[in-house]
Amino acid sequence: MYWLSFAVVIGCLVISAFFSASETALTGSSRASMMRLQKQGSREAGIVGSLLNAREHMIGALLLGNNIANIGASALATGIFTAWFGEVGVLYATGAMTVLVVIFAEVLPKTVAINAPERVALLVARPMKFLVMLLGPVLTVIEAVVRGMMRLFGIPVGVNQPLLSPTERLRGAVDLIHHEGGVEKQDRDMLGGLLDLRELQVSDVMVHRTEMVLINADLPSEDLVREVLATEYTRIPLWRDKPENIVGVLHAKDLLRAIRAADGDLSKVDVNAIAASPWFVPEMRPLSEQLKAFRRRKTHFALVVDEYGEVEGLVTLEDILEEIVGDISDEHDVVVAGVRAQPDGSVLVDGSVPIRDLNRAMDWNLPDEEATTIAGLVIHEARSIPERGQSFTFHGFRFRVLRRERNRITALRIVPLLGEAEVPTAPRRRRAGSSF
Numbered sequence: 001m002y003w004l005s006f007a008v009v010i011g012c013l014v015i016s017a018f019f020s021a022s023e024t025a026l027t028g029s030s031r032a033s034m035m036r037l038q039k040q041g042s043r044e045a046g047i048v049g050s051l052l053n054a055r056e057h058m059i060g061a062l063l064l065g066n067n068i069a070n071i072g073a074s075a076l077a078t079g080i081f082t083a084w085f086g087e088v089g090v091l092y093a094t095g096a097m098t099v100l101v102v103i104f105a106e107v108l109p110k111t112v113a114i115n116a117p118e119r120v121a122l123l124v125a126r127p128m129k130f131l132v133m134l135l136g137p138v139l140t141v142i143e144a145v146v147r148g149m150m151r152l153f154g155i156p157v158g159v160n161q162p163l164l165s166p167t168e169r170l171r172g173a174v175d176l177i178h179h180e181g182g183v184e185k186q187d188r189d190m191l192g193g194l195l196d197l198r199e200l201q202v203s204d205v206m207v208h209r210t211e212m213v214l215i216n217a218d219l220p221s222e223d224l225v226r227e228v229l230a231t232e233y234t235r236i237p238l239w240r241d242k243p244e245n246i247v248g249v250l251h252a253k254d255l256l257r258a259i260r261a262a263d264g265d266l267s268k269v270d271v272n273a274i275a276a277s278p279w280f281v282p283e284m285r286p287l288s289e290q291l292k293a294f295r296r297r298k299t300h301f302a303l304v305v306d307e308y309g310e311v312e313g314l315v316t317l318e319d320i321l322e323e324i325v326g327d328i329s330d331e332h333d334v335v336v337a338g339v340r341a342q343p344d345g346s347v348l349v350d351g352s353v354p355i356r357d358l359n360r361a362m363d364w365n366l367p368d369e370e371a372t373t374i375a376g377l378v379i380h381e382a383r384s385i386p387e388r389g390q391s392f393t394f395h396g397f398r399f400r401v402l403r404r405e406r407n408r409i410t411a412l413r414i415v416p417l418l419g420e421a422e423v424p425t426a427p428r429r430r431r432a433g434s435s436f
Contacts, residue, residue, distance in 0.1 A: 005076050012073035013105050019066035021109035022128055025120035026051060026058060033118050047125040051132065060139040061132045070101055167195055189360055193324040202290050203283035204372070205323060206304045206313035214239050217247055217275070222266045228255055235301045237314065238275055244311050246303055248275030280305050283312050291320050345416065348402070351375030351409040364416075366395055375409035385409075393417065 031052055037045035051058045074097045081089030081096070113120045132139070171192060178188040215227050217238035228236055228250060238248045254274045262268035281290060281302045294300060300317035338353040339361050349358060355368035355377055371377040378401070379385055381394045385407055391400045396417050403411035 005080050009073045009076050009080075012069045012076070013100060016066055016069035016073065016101065016105035017109040018124070018127075019062050019069065020106050021113040021120055022124040023059075023062045023066070024110040024113035025117045025124060026062075026128065028114060028117035029121040030118065034121075037118075037122075042122070044122040044125040047129050048121050051125070051128060054132070056143055057132050057136070057139050058128065060142050061128065061135050064135060064138065064142070065131060070105065073097065073101070167198075171195055185363065190324055196323060197288040197291065197320070198286055200287045200323065201283065202281060202285045202287065202304055202315050203312065205287065205319045206283070206315040207319070208313045209243075209311055212237065212314055214243050214246075215250070216240070217272055221269045221271060224271050225255065225259070225266050225269060228252060235316075237278065237303065238271070246278045246311055248272065249278050249301060249303075250275045278303050280309075280311075281315070282307075287320055287323065290315065291317075294320070342413075347414045349374050349412050349414055351378075351412060364397075366397070374412060374414075378409060378412065 026048065029048060029052075031049065034045045034049045034052070038049060074093070077097050078090055078093040081093035083089070085092055174188055174191045178185065213231050213233055214237050215224060217224075217240045219227070229252075234252045236250050236252075237246045238250055239245055240247045250271060251274075254276075255269070255271070258269045258271075258274050259266065279297070279299065279302045281293070281304055283304050283306055285293075290302070294302075294317045302315050303311055304313045304315055306312050338350040339358060340348040341362075342348060347362060351374060353374050354372055355366050355374055358364065358374055359366055359368075366374075366377065368377070370380045378392060378399050382390075382392055386392070386401045386404070386409065388401055388404045391398060393399075398415040398417055400413040400415075401409055401411075402413055403409075
């Protein structure tokens, strides 16, 4: 008779192990992975998705089944040991069942499930669906009692209260996979740049007006053509009377076609006639909307104006794409060595280097909420224009001013003071554009 009781105890432990593994696998599986597998034709993934959508029913079934199995095994074992050893058998049964339940019904199955949650979840999907349907009436009563208790203590019922937004959770998932070695740094930066498009504005990536290449539209045709061919850019804004008064945008291809039509006679080329009308966009427009506008208008170039209608800079399609894929260079780009790592661990940085570029290059997290360039960050933190040789410490780095020209900081030496893992995290934002 005892052998039958032992068999029932072992069976209860096996059932308890099944529920423990199912609980860990189902709660630890990724809904995104299940959705992807479901689209690929996996029926089990669809079942897992439906169980996760009815999370309260699923957890109730898991806990109910697990507790029934554990209590049943413990009760039978207590009866057996009491029959063998008398009243002291209760202590023996407690010790033996504690070891068996902890090792074989909890730790072992949960360890197996946590190492491959998606695989285990697919294996237990169909049995769990059947059990949830079987225990449905009981679970409904249990949920009603639980909800009543939650209302009694003032706990919101059925309200999801995430700590982070979906975008931040996605960014955290990408960072975690990168930390585990599943995603390269370049791919992580690309995904992060894509997520940043809605948070960045046109003013965050535009080429500032002080760095724009402009040409006077009133120059003689020969001089104007000569200046256009001397630049490395394809589209050049034309101004009249004053640089802020942009009257057109000249495309180098249109100029070459006009020169060919004039049989090479530059005096016959009317630059103002072939220049396109300038397109002005507000500086506060989100990058995601500007990208759609570029695609809709089938143009790659726009001038940025402030709230008063004054030209602040220009933005190109390439500037927006660089937010996703990083710097794009071609054979005509001017290469500027703005970041130079030193053997002693310090980094020499030009003052005009955008903070976002520096963060990408060095895998740092310097804040760029209040400034676009690294020189602007130093001035913002110092609350003054530092002199040559001055040093400052903030955000886990030491900044030393190496060179200053008039009111501009042109070169800095940056020394990290903390380990990479200790560098404070800051919001990811802007990076100035560089080409058009």
